[in-house]
Amino acid sequence: MTHKIFKHIPAIEYRGEDNDNPLAYNWYDAERIILGKSLKEHLRFAICYWHSFNWVGNDVFGEGAFNRPWLSNPKSHQAALEKLDAAFDFFNKLGAPFFCFHDVDIAAKADTVGELSENLKKISDPLIEKMKENNIQLLWGTANLFSHPRYMAGAATNPDPEVFKCAAYQVKNMLELTHQLDGKNYVLWGGREGYDTLLNTDIKQELDQYARFLSLIIDHKEKIGFKGQLLIEPKPCEPTKHQYDRDVSTVIAFLEKYDLIDSIKLNIEANHATLAGLSFEHEVANAIAYDVFGSIDINRGDPQNGWDTDQFNNDCKEMTLILTHILMDGGFKSGGFNFDAKLRRQSIDVEDLFIAHIGGLDVLAKALINASHIIEDKFLESFKNERYKAWNNKESQDMLSGKFSLEDIVENFNEPKIRSGKQELLEKYISIKT
Ligand code: XUL
Ligand code: CO
Numbered sequence: 096m097t098h099k100i101f102k103h104i105p106a107i108e109y110r111g112e113d114n115d116n117p118l119a120y121n122w123y124d125a126e127r128i129i130l131g132k133s134l135k136e137h138l139r140f141a142i143c144y145w146h147s148f149n150w151v152g153n154d155v156f157g158e159g160a161f162n163r164p165w166l167s168n169p170k171s172h173q174a175a176l177e178k179l180d181a182a183f184d185f186f187n188k189l190g191a192p193f194f195c196f197h198d199v200d201i202a203a204k205a206d207t208v209g210e211l212s213e214n215l216k217k218i219s220d221p222l223i224e225k226m227k228e229n230n231i232q233l234l235w236g237t238a239n240l241f242s243h244p245r246y247m248a249g250a251a252t253n254p255d256p257e258v259f260k261c262a263a264y265q266v267k268n269m270l271e272l273t274h275q276l277d278g279k280n281y282v283l284w285g286g287r288e289g290y291d292t293l294l295n296t297d298i299k300q301e302l303d304q305y306a307r308f309l310s311l312i313i314d315h316k317e318k319i320g321f322k323g324q325l326l327i328e329p330k331p332c333e334p335t336k337h338q339y340d341r342d343v344s345t346v347i348a349f350l351e352k353y354d355l356i357d358s359i360k361l362n363i364e365a366n367h368a369t370l371a372g373l374s375f376e377h378e379v380a381n382a383i384a385y386d387v388f389g390s391i392d393i394n395r396g397d398p399q400n401g402w403d404t405d406q407f408n409n410d411c412k413e414m415t416l417i418l419t420h421i422l423m424d425g426g427f428k429s430g431g432f433n434f435d436a437k438l439r440r441q442s443i444d445v446e447d448l449f450i451a452h453i454g455g456l457d458v459l460a461k462a463l464i465n466a467s468h469i470i471e472d473k474f475l476e477s478f479k480n481e482r483y484k485a486w487n488n489k490e491s492q493d494m495l496s497g498k499f500s501l502e503d504i505v506e507n508f509n510e511p512k513i514r515s516g517k518q519e520l521l522e523k524y525i526s527i528k529t
Pocket of ligand 2: 284328364392435
């Protein structure tokens with residue numbers, strides 16, 4: 096069913112490279128086969144419910160600027176149904192195979208966790224219907240454990256065990272609903288699992304609580320037979336001054352310490368990486384190297400602003416590098432690209448919401464095609480193989496596998512021949528390919 100505010104927008108079609116209609120795809124040809132899979136299967140893109148349907152376009156200085164009729168009465172179930180209609184109409188028009196949501200995005204607004212649970216139950220049947228009717232799947236579900244004031248000092252890491260219980264209740268409900276909806280993943284973003292000042296914070300106590308919380312979720316996942324992947328989404332700060340899951344390496348250390356590493360992978364968000372002072376490419380490559388790569392929240396920051404601006408992705412060179420890493424690793428397993436991106440507050444036309452997603456997806460599609468060329472011509476792969484080649488001989492392999500002691504190793508060595516790292520050559524190659 097077409098929602099009235101999207102009535103004048105057609106289904107978005109692929110029109111090819113030379114298309115100049117902003118409401119059509121130039122690169123995203125869903126069924127085009129690249130390296131044995133369609134673009135749709137490779138990218139597994141998802142629309143996020145929160146920024147696109149549950150946000151009025153306010154900022155810290157200003158009130159809502161967008162026309163989202165269903166948000167004028169947030170406590171009404173009827174309005175939640177209207178939002179569902181609008182969202183699925185939008186997903187359909189874009190040809191989105193997936194979406195993602197928090198409990199509070201989809202249900203009518205509630206004051207208590209009990210009321211939220213009731214509202215969530217009320218919306219779950221209409222939601223199942225919509226997903227079936229439109230053949231749209233859930234990439235991941237999650238619980239919002241950061242907006243309500245009860246979570247101001249953390250959810251799992253709160254000094255008050257009653258808050259821990261409320262958070263557990265919300266996650267239990269959302270994990271079960273995600274299972275019922277055949278969600279491919281369940282995400283945990285620890286928005287307030289951190290601190291604003293160490294004067295009132297016991298880090299060790301809070302880390303123990305967070306680890307217990309995650310263990311309880313892992314056990315419950317097993318108990319209900321949910322086969323989706325649990326994912327932690329690292330972020331260094333905002334809203335707290337410091338968040339415990341600050342970046343990929345920090346999360347790995349935490350998961351290792353508490354023996355949770357086999358049950359959890361990571362959802363990497365571009366703008367969170369840059370907020371941590373790291374590149375998005377580094378975070379993806381690092382997660383792949385440690386075998387914890389799960390999924391992506393795609394967006395970007397603004398180089399002049401030090402906060403999470405959540406803008407739509409538009410850098411084809413950066414996306415090409417990301418997709419080269421992902422494809423070299425065999426592509427997404429349970430994950431995909433979730434557009435965790437929001438419009439600018441001045442983007443008040445309904446078309447803007449479409450154009451933002453079309454643009455983001457076209458950049459990903461073009462980058463995927465570029466990445467396939469990079470993989471096929473093997474220039475980078477051969478360069479790296481050659482660079483590390485000496486590690487393949489028997490002696491080096493024995494050294495790597497621990498056959499020799501430090502004393503054995505230093506018995507026989509030569510002064511090495513130094514070689515160029517060829518960075519400019521490789522950068523030139525990438526510039527030509529993108
Ligand atoms: C916040 C953020 C969240 C998570 C889900 O920065 O990225 O939207 O993706 O809670
Ligand atoms: Co995110």
